[in-house]
Amino acid sequence: MDMRKIRLLLLLGLALASARLAGAQTFGNPLTADQVACEERQLGRLIHRMAAGPQESNIVIWRSTPGGGVYRGVSEAAHMVSEDDIQPQREEKQLAFDLILKAAEDLGDMRRPLLPQATLARRDAASNLVNGPDTFGVLDVSFDLAVDVPDPTNPKSPIRLTNLLAPGAGQSDRAGRSLSYDDLLSACHAEVTEFDLKIFTILARTVRATNCFVKPISACPDYLPRYKSVLFRGMDPLTYRMNVYRYDETCLPDGTCPYGEADVALLFHLQVDERGHLTSGDVQALPWCGGAIQVGCSNFGDPLTAVYVLPPLRPGIDRQGADVLNSAPRLNIAGEGDDQDNILSATINWADLLRNTAWN
DSSP states (O other), rough: HHHHHHHHHHHHHHHHHHHHHHOOOOOOOOOOHHHHHHHHHHHHHHHHHHEETTEEEEEEEEOSSSSSEEEEEEEEEEEEOOOOOOOOOOOOEEEEEEEEEEEOOOOOOOOOOOEEEEEEEEEGSSSBBBBSSOTTTEEEEEEEOOSSSTTTTTSSEEEESBBSTTTTEEEEEEEOHHHTTTSSSSSSSSOOHHHHHHHHHHHHHHHEOOOOTTTTOOOSSOOEEEEEEEEOOOSSEEEEEEEEEEEEEEEOOOOOOOOEEEEEEEEEEEEEOOOOOEEEEEEEEEEEESSSSSSSSSSSSSSEEEEEEEOOOOOTTTOOHHHHHHHOOEEEEETTTTTTBBBOOOEOHHHHHHHTTTTT
């Protein structure tokens, strides 16, 4: 073979290698600690304004574009115990939605200046819609646009969705200067890739917080709290953060019912194969802050919360039994200093969890 053919083959090989690299899966760029902290604070302000029902519901929300002000989320009603309250068992229904915040919107009155506006829009194809009252099946989610929000479970200026098949139940909008006051319209960074959106969707469908069967409790308490969570990128590619807030009113003997919420901060490390499919990883609860409200650490000293990472199910159709829940990766976050009961990290076999799904 003469040198010209050899050089031609080398050039062809380099071209093919470059093409493979150009088409390879990308997992985003590193972020600074300040960028991650900025988004954590912003999402904390956003989720504080949100509430859902019924008991033991979960809201999960994440930013869905590289720009600011556009979010995607799901409100979930999850039963995590069998009817006899003895065995773990998962079934759930879901209300999927988009939250769109705009800096200036024409409200139809030319005498008023343009105002920031929030719109909640239901995604029907991803929701379990119902025709009438159902103690388990009726879901709702609200977002309070009041300037001060002492208690989002009793909103002053809300937009609200339900999964009822009724006029006006699937969309709600309202103007509110609080969107600017709370700096909810900007973006702390532009690192939201298609891969990130896939991971946010997977985490929203597989991670479940509950205080059923959390040690040292052996069953479900009479009153089940509500949870809401935010998802966002970590500093390194293939790392993701999830802050899980337990929230609700607590009625005291004097008849007052003050609102409270506090979060546990989780960090997920993911591993992928050469095609970008999830293979394995781990989750860990970040250390307790030990002082004033901070970012990058857990602000709830006594959460009594279990966090499961479960195979996704078809909401409203599938049910997972004790065999699935007892073998799933699980954190047991009893409280600060509770070394006997705390399980603060777990490995995750994502290839097994997502087996037979289109996500992997």
